[in-house]
Amino acid sequence: MSSVGGDPGDTARWVAEPPKDTGHGRGPYERDRARVLHSAAFRRLATKTQVHAAGTDDFLRTRLTHSLEVAQIAREMGARLGCDPDLVDTAGLAHDLGHPPFGHNGEDALDDLAAACGGFEGNAQTLRVLTRLEAKVLAPDGGSAGLNLTRAALDAVAKYPWPRRPGERKFGVYPDDRPVFDWLRSGAPAGRRCLEAQVMDWADDVAYSVHDVEDGIHGGYLTLRSLLPDADERAALCADVAAVYSAESATDLAGVLVDLLADPALAPVAGYDGSHRAQVALKATTSVLTGRFVAAAVSATRDRYGPGPHRRYAADLVVPRRTRAECALLKGIALRYVMRRPGAEARYARQREVLAELVAVLADRGADALDPVYAPVWRAAPDDAARLRVVVDQVASLTDPAAVAWHDRLVPGRRAA
Template identity: 75%
Template sequence: MTDADAERYVPEPPKDPSTVAADAGRGPYSRDRARVLHSAAFRRLAAKTQVHVSASGADSFLRTRLTHSLEVAQIAREMGARLGCDPDVVDVAGLAHDLGHPPFGHNGEDALDAAAGPCGGFEGNAQTLRVLSRLEAKVVGPDGVSAGLNLTRASLDASCKYPWSRRAGTRKFGYYADDAPVFDFLRAGTPADQPERRCLEAQVMDWADDVAYSVHDVEDGFHLGLVRLEALLRDPDERDALCKDVAESYSGEAPAELSGVLDDLLADPAVSAVAAFDGSHAAQVTLKRAASLLIGRFVAEAVAATRERFGDGPLRRYAADLVVPRAARARCALLKGIALRYVMRRPGAAARYAREQEILRTLVAALVQRGPDALDPVFAPLWRAASDDAARLRVVIDQVASLTDPAAVAWFERLR
């Protein structure tokens, strides 16, 4: 790693002399990790939906955005270390990657994107950069403007899944127009002939994210009784329908190609063993073993393929790209499809999704109408300083995106 990788957007004064001894041995990326862990945005993830409704009551062991982020960070750290990445940088990326997600998961993201049209739309990853570089309370620049957590260039770059602005033909993007200065800062050093190439650490984080939620969402679905493999094992038509869903939503592979991969996945003894899952202790052990084996294989296959292409030395930043075999990506996509088909599209889910979107649309409209007095003290001054209606709308979107799921419902009940 270079001195440029460790630069921060706003230069910071030397550490207080009284803390130097206790701080000995901590590098800039370790400090980045601590800043994310101690942030308010990270704590809020505990009450934001992953795939299942935010944990409560009997289902309190199910994953939230917080537990998912911790798991992504662990997978990314170990995978990155095996490749020679700085482990703290990939850890930071895993912890931070979902900080911008709004209430109600991707459903809430869609609702806010529609509401935010006049100010450039909404995207969870672009919002993550905004949280890290502007909205969190940690560092203020000499001009009095917040620099958010003021992470290093390497950590910000590793957290950026989609290094481009909004454009036609793609739903995903990495920054809003008024965050372009900090985006330009974090992308300094990108190969000039590959301006949209992601650094290796961002690729590791992205694959860790895919692996974590593809395996864990299915695991949680078993615990809820929503995922059962009997139909897939017995019914060729059901397998065909799943492969069609996956081809449409998650994979570039044709349904016929996915069908062969699905047959191999279901024939795996670790997977077929969970078909008789009944919630007993023995069944939970079997399910956990299957989840661990699948994650381990996904990681090992990517590490081996990357090493085969780029050699055995330390691989960091733009020295290599993560290589994930096609078969591994297809198996991962099929697991996502199982969660999509049996969990996200379960009976009654559509009504809940519509209600969630109504809550967020109503909140945005009410806050735009009521102005700064209805906003949190953090956001009210930003509203008053905004130069036009679009800028004020962006403040409202920032406010609503920051809410937890229960807070969004409570604000809705109060403001409507």
């Protein structure tokens, strides 16, 4: 059972609900977790791309399996620090609900297409899904309150608790979602994430870095052995990481990379051949790296703040600089050898075209082409920008296969594949 502590306002909901006694004594964060697990948005993650196209290989991860892994890592790490385990679990399960079809490529495409209504960002869209788009609770005015999670749960999902800033790509709220955002952030230090959100974010980084490399090795897209003798390739990798994932210089990353590649934990997967023995070795490597990254953050946080329990705004997660660099290098390996592998850009370009053509045709056809849940919202929208936001909500909700199917149905003569 959840142990709810701290400010009673943490368990408040945007729309007040009568007490619910199911006879099992479930706490508010357990109810939050169940609402996310049973949501349509969570189910749709099963066929949304993580790194590899969803459905291309039964071994590879989707947004759904990734979210389950993030939740497990966050729950364990948070519990060791003293956070409510159901609260950090809920944040891990919910953190990617707003991601559109085709992974980060789709996110970038929709950001360009939604420029007239404030852009698109997966985390801001997650807030919108949780507080507006999911069907669970109605507000007194008849509008949707989404899943109506507790204030603490919404705050724990807020990776970027600020509106869009000039020149910045990451943000956590669109202008028309400010009322609920301001409510959930009431009393919170401006721009600061709660500990549970920091735990979820680090769990996301750990899962992303370790598991995407695991998928890349299993899929035959990369071999760590090939990096060992090639100084030029290592330098190019470090330059990629410094540009995309890390504040460290490429020179500093180069030293960390040499040590990482020489780490005994990685040796068993150097000659991966897909056999059962090789898969066991690969899984052991991912377990060691995940445990190491989690333990480093827990230990450093306890060293700074004491044994705890720590929760909400009583502490910040401390991740050692070298640990962050190692994690960033693994993310860079997946970026360079999986996401940017030969032939990938042509597929990404076609995905962007599919989304652009789909947004255009839906904006032109309007309510008649939208799902019944979006059509009345489109009709009630006061201006073109608001109608565009409804179209973007519709497209973002689609799975990868659904986006292709909608495109092929609505855009004659321009098949997605």
